[in-house]
Amino acid sequence: MALSTAGDINEKQVTAAWQGLLDRGCRLKTESGDVLRVIYPGKTSDAPGSDFQDAVIHVNRRTLKGNIELHVNASDWHKHEHDRNPAYNGVVLHVAWRRDCPEAIVLQNGTIIPSVSLDTYLQNDTARTSGGKVPCSGIALNSPEK
Secondary structure, three states, rough: OOOOOHHHHOOHHHHHHHHHHHHOOOEEOOOOOEEEEEEEEEEEOOHHHHHHHEEEEEOOOOOEEEEEEOOOOOHHHHHHHHHHHHHOOOOOEEEEEEOOOOOOOOOOOOOOOEEEEHHHHHOOOOHHHHHOOOOOOOOOOOOOOO
């Protein structure tokens, strides 16, 4: 199933896409262009708070340990007021289906964290119709049952 807009998907599908990219060993870059290596993706969490706990990533010559938060739109970080909530100060990476805002992802304590937009890595209608190359395309996303 090709997905082109954030309105077509939900957070469960974002999680599936993220895990699919990791499973395939795709080379990832942050929004700022830094190479991102996920050493350990963390444990999934259904509890309130971050989506993945205790992750280990390497970015910009630094190894970071903490949590990963996923959203459909990057702006959901601000809409959900994570930038005002000290409970999210342990997040080391923000993953969104698409980058729909220019703002950096900033923790409540003022730390700017790296972010990744998945739509640049997966097959979508825009890339297919424009003839553009899509790194790591071919990851199927099935619509979860409602």
